[in-house]
Amino acid sequence: MTRQSRSPKLISIPRCSTRRLFLGMVCLALYNIPDGAFAQSTRDTIAAVTPRMVKIFGAGGLQRLQGYCSGFVVSPNGHIVTVWSHVLDQGEVTVVLDSGRKLKGKVIGAEPQLDLAVLKVEAEDLPCFDLDTQIGTAAPGTRVLAFSNMFKVAAGNEPVTVLHGVIAARTKLEGRRGAFDIAFPGAVYVVDAITNNSGAGGGVLVTRDGRLLAMIGKELRNAQSNTWTNYAMPLPDLKTPIQDIIAGKYTPPVNPLETPDGPRRHKPLDFGLVMIPNVVPRTPAYVEDVVQGSAAAGAGIKTDDLVLFVNNELIQSCRHLNEVLGKLEDGTAVDIVIRRDGKLQTIKLAVPKKAE
Amino acid sequence: MTLLCRCVWTACCLVVLTPCSWGADPVVVSAQQQRVAVIEKVAPSVVAIFAPGGAGGGSGVLISADGFALSNFHVTDGVGDFMKCGLNDGVLYDAVIVGVDPSGDVALIKMFGREDFPHAKLGDSDLVQSGDWTFVMGNPFLLATDFQPTVTYGIVSGVHRYQYPAAGNILEYTDCIQVDTSINPGNSGGPLFNADGDLIGINGRGSFEKRGRVNSGAGYAISINQIKHFLDHLKSGRIVDHATLGATVATDDEGNVTVKDILEDSEAYYRGLRHDDEIVSFGGRSIGSTNQFKNVLGIYPKGWKLPIVYRRKTEQTEIWVRLRGLHLLSELTGEKKQGPEPQPKPDEKPRKDEPKDGPKDSQQPKDGKPQPPPMRGHAAPPPPPEHLKKFHVKKTGYANFYFNQLEQDRVLKGLATWGSYEEARGRWKLTGKIGEATKFEATLADSGAGLFLGKEAFLQEFSDLVELRDEPPGTGGLLTAWHHLRLLLSKGPKSFTDFYYLGSEPFDGQGETVDVLVGALAGAESHWYFSRQTGVLLGYDFIRADNQDRCELRFQGMQDFSGKKFPKVFQIRHADKSPALYQIEAIDFAAPGNDTK
CATH class of the missing domain: 2.40.10.120 (Thrombin, subunit H)
Incomplete structure (x- = not known):
């Protein structure tokens, strides 16, 4: 099922009698x-x-x-x-x-x-x-x-x-x-x-x-x-x-x-973005909810938007989005491209200060 | 080399310090020997079930020397009315279906060929606890081609489990036993034994979800105590039904279970149960969740009478309620499919060599409906052996009417003690008194029945055009009830439009076990109760129409009237009225043909 390192090597014990003793010990230990x-x-x-x-x-x-x-x-x-x-x-x-x-x-x-x-x-x-x-x-x-x-x-x-x-x-x-x-x-x-x-x-x-x-x-x-x-x-x-x-x-x-x-690294929530649950290895980065009054809300990001690019990097999954956002520095600007109703939109955001 | 020396030295020390030699601990050896002994003791009762053509099958377990064996409905339903059953003596026996419980997923079969079949001892599944060791034996993946059962060993993971009916079918596992003992497709219908080898359940289901149809750590067995309640019902050859109270319940955040909806024509309602009443106990078990309530409901057949204790404000009341049927016959026989059929998912497709009818995914069934044996590339299954054909009789509502006839014949013998009523086919006149003062005279004839009660007169005509009434009012229809007794004694079962053996139940919900015969006529039914121990008819219930309170007649003492035995006193009960005692002083039998009043 899984990789195991250093399994006991019974084979290397040379003599029959010794091996029996060893097995006896194992039995005693287990039972x-x-x-x-x-x-x-x-x-x-x-x-x-x-x-x-x-x-x-x-x-x-x-x-x-x-x-x-x-x-x-x-x-x-x-x-x-x-x-x-x-x-x-x-x-x-x-x-x-x-x-x-x-x-x-x-x-x-x-x-x-x-x-x-x-x-x-x-x-x-x-x-x-x-x-x-x-x-x-x-x-x-x-x-x-x-x-x-x-x-x-x-x-x-x-x-x-x-x-x-x-x-x-x-x-x-x-x-x-x-x-x-x-x-x-x-x-x-x-x-x-x-x-x-x-x-x-x-x-x-x-x-x-x-x-x-x-x-x-x-x-x-x-x-x-x-x-x-x-x-x-x-x-x-x-x-x-x-x-x-x-x-x-x-x-x-x-x-x-x-x-x-x-x-501490930046997370979507720092921007006011609540992403859909990360359920499969490549969950598309859809926005589940936008926190009212947040930077994302102010910039016009809405529920059901799909995040496609962050600073020109293609976002392949929710997990990838976390990684990319995690690299951002406080106070810098970030370009996010989203897809809404089949159309692409570019949204400019200032990276907010990380929440404690 | 140094390491080796140290190793040997430590081992020597251990050998010197422990009482046993360098074998295993004697306690371990003895535990293992015990396991081996239990397996040897019970393995001969384990059945490998195969469809006649060999396409599909499952497991089962013998429970009597004359060859009755238990399995799952979803196993027998897939293999047909006749099947082949292998035991670990290496012999393949013929077997026929007896009775089925489709929603409880239980089937009873009868094997032929021996009168001394090895069989399992039924245990008490109410004593089972989490952590108990268990054996599962059976035919997983149909590996037992030499009929030697596969044995798996594990613990009980939970008891009194409730598993919802899967979408698209009616299979419901109530009050079941959850085990981590490996249960795989093909184990279905096989036995769950406790550490002593007592039969505590029938394996039939597992939680599989996304890992394919193999053991995933949670298997479920139908408790043997539930099956005990149904066993005589199954021996009736019928397609038996489970029960409902006619009320639904819900649990609040504090764990109180209250009545949410209740049918106004249900016995529970008649006895006083109302919306918002809190259910304290049901069937003798305290109720703290909806699942516990469903667990109690699920283990009893339709028609059994159970106590309910409910609380309204501060007042606590106990009532006894007869359970009503849960399904229509068409639902039990699968004529009416409900909802879309579940679609198999790619990773859960059974392998070709797997049995078609393994345990179900409790969360998302993939094969909930009965599946016919696969026919592609196979010849049609061989017909049953000629000499066994007589053991299967087809009839609507029955898995095998042959066994109902057997049971009817057995139970009806109890009437022999009443003497011969052959000549008493004319009208009957019963005279006597109620209590000390009120005299009555009843006349019973084919065309009608009449009763003089003090100065009052009551009449019930028997004809297609006349409705059966509650005569005399407040009895539940005593006149027609007596008419049914006259028909049974003088003309026998044939005088009813339908007559069958129902099964058994505790008399009045809590008394001795009684066999129940049912006679139906003109929309009304009588349920005749025969003592299991003595065979004596103890009384009967007359049911004028569905969902009506019964007229309950109980016999107190027998006396002799011109060579025929007849009850001395009829205790008549109806609804919440106090019982009336009809004392019989004389009975006059007119000659046949003299049917005037």
């Missing part, structure tokens, strides 16, 4: 807890984790683009961690707690480069994960449970879906800039269960005894082999950004894991 005890502790873990999971409903519903995802509660007063996706595009979502309570959730912060978003609902005394004490790490071979509302199977007060599996690898998805389209730059857990389905993003991977390992990522398809990768992003990498967002002191770096203090 040192009896099956009966597993079932019992699986039930306990499920009972402990399920009340901390939420179902999130937001933007989407077009084509095969689901308008839902999963999340988990990290503070008793309603902070919820989920995966950054188009579901959150409106800034406000419906959060359904395990109890069936429906609440309005607001995006209070996000780091798209970590595929991370934090929501807040107005509630008190919610069952929650404690990021300071409950996070752990695990090695390949560890048996895990995955919790998510994949396929929107659960509704209302129904508990989310739980899958079982084994960590197959902990590795960087190295081809992510090519075949894999993943923002997260660190090593991820790859699992043998089919965890990353529609709506599973924002779910959690836990050990059998309930240690919180990672957040399940969005669906990820290898465009070359048409295979799907099941992975989750380790929470130790996400913990600080989550806590900073909650504390209100998070400043998004350009590359949050490598250059934490880099400059």
Whole structure:
């Protein structure tokens, strides 16, 4: 399914007896807890984790683009961690707690480069994960449970879906800039269960005894082999950004894991442009909405305009538009060519100051 | 070399420190042996179903020694009335369709050739919990050409799941079990076993979406407890229907489920349920979401009686309501297609060697409608064996009327204890009293029935031109109800225009299991309730017209009248009235032909 580096090379162990011993060790490492005890502790873990999971409903519903995802509660007063996706595009979502309570959730912060978003609902005394004490790490071979509302199977007060599996690898998805389209730059857990389905993003991977390992990522398809990768992003990498967002002191770096203090880039929203959800690798850069009173509104850009050129560079997709706008400097002028009703129009704009 | 030494040394330490030798942990070995033992125990009951020509098929599981097996409707619907069934003894058996539940996606078949078929033990699916280990066995991708079932192993991902009917068909999975155990096309109709090998569900559906029609981590099984409710209905050979309350509900943000719409001719309305009432519990389960409400509705056949507790302001009320049918027969038989047929998407086209009738995509079905076996390049399927043809009788509304006749014959034997009514074909005169004071005299004849009740007289004529009335008023039509009893006892099932075995239900919603026979005549119906245990007729309901409150007659004690047994007391119930007790003191049977009043 995915590229794995440095798999154990059993073949290189020379003697038969040594190999047997080695295999025995592997067996012991994998299966040192009896099956009966597993079932019992699986039930306990499920009972402990399920009340901390939420179902999130937001933007989407077009084509095969689901308008839902999963999340988990990290503070008793309603902070919820989920995966950054188009579901959150409106800034406000419906959060359904395990109890069936429906609440309005607001995006209070996000780091798209970590595929991370934090929501807040107005509630008190919610069952929650404690990021300071409950996070752990695990090695390949560890048996895990995955919790998510994949396929929107659960509704209302129904508990989310739980899958079982084994960590197959902990590795960087190295081809992510090519075949894999993943923002997260660190090593991820790859699992043998089919965890990353529609709506599973924002779910959690836990050990059998309930240690919180990672957040399940969005669906990820290898465009070359048409295979799907099941992975989750380790929470130790996400913990600080989550806590900073909650504390209100998070400043998004350009590359949050490598250059934490880099400059912030221009985004369409800085011009007052809300683009359509970036759903496919080459989503055409259509304007979904224009913020009233913004530079774009003042210059006459309207909903449904297609952005074709920025400073004479052909804009191939929403993602490309982000890249091109990201290169602009404060206070310079920019020429944008849009297509409206089959006709091209050139619009001149001053690059606004970046919003904080 | 140093690394190797260290490796060997560590391994030696481990071997010394652990009680077992360098094999696997004995607990693991024993768990594995247990799994192997369970698989060996239950695999003989797993059926590989093939269409007669070999084009298409699925899975099934035997549930009785005489060869009854469960499968999915969407499997049997694709393979025809006669099919070939392989077991892991390597033998291919003949089988015939018995009964189907199209919207619940269940089918019952009967295999021939043995009286000692290995069969699965039915478990209790209400005890299943998330995290329980399960086995799925069956015939995925029709791999079991040697009839050895494929086994997959996984956990329960969720229970009491509700899966909407897919667009363009009526298949609805209610209260189902979600598993991460691999379910693929061809597993449809096969068993879901718990860790002990008890049958807890029938696999039939999966969420696939964009990854093609292969397991994507979410499979669904129809709970065996739902199937238990329907099993006798399926044995009736009928095309059975699910139920509706005649009311719809909605959930608010706080998780309260309230009545949004209610039909004014529904029993729920008659019993007092109204718009905006909050549903507290239904069928004994507390209700906190619309899906939970639908889950309860979905597991019961049409006609079953369930308790509902509802709250209005602060007052809480319990009522018992009989469920009405969900579909028209034409919808169940697929005569009336609704909406456009779903178009297959390129990446979801089944491969040529895949079964045509695998599990459905729960979100976006691609093959929701029954598909005929592919005929291109194939000869027509061979006809059923000559000696088996008698086991299938076609009739509208039935998958196989043959089995209804069998069940009718079985249940009607319960009337033998009443003695012979052969000679009692003339008019009947019943005399007795209601309570202590009011005397009554009823006369029952082919042309009409009359009743003197104290100083009042009531009459019901039986003719095509005369409507059946509620006579005496407030009973639900007692005169015609008695007329039906007279017809059944003296002239038998043939005196009704339609007569059939319905299935079974709990008596009055909560009593012992009763077999139900139905006799229909002139737009009215009687439902006769026979004790499953003793075969005795306990009473019956008379239904004057659709959506009317019934006249419920319950027998209290039997007495002897000139060699014939007849109830001592009829308890007559109707709507919300308190029951009346009609005590029979004498009954006079006129000779046949003497039909005057």
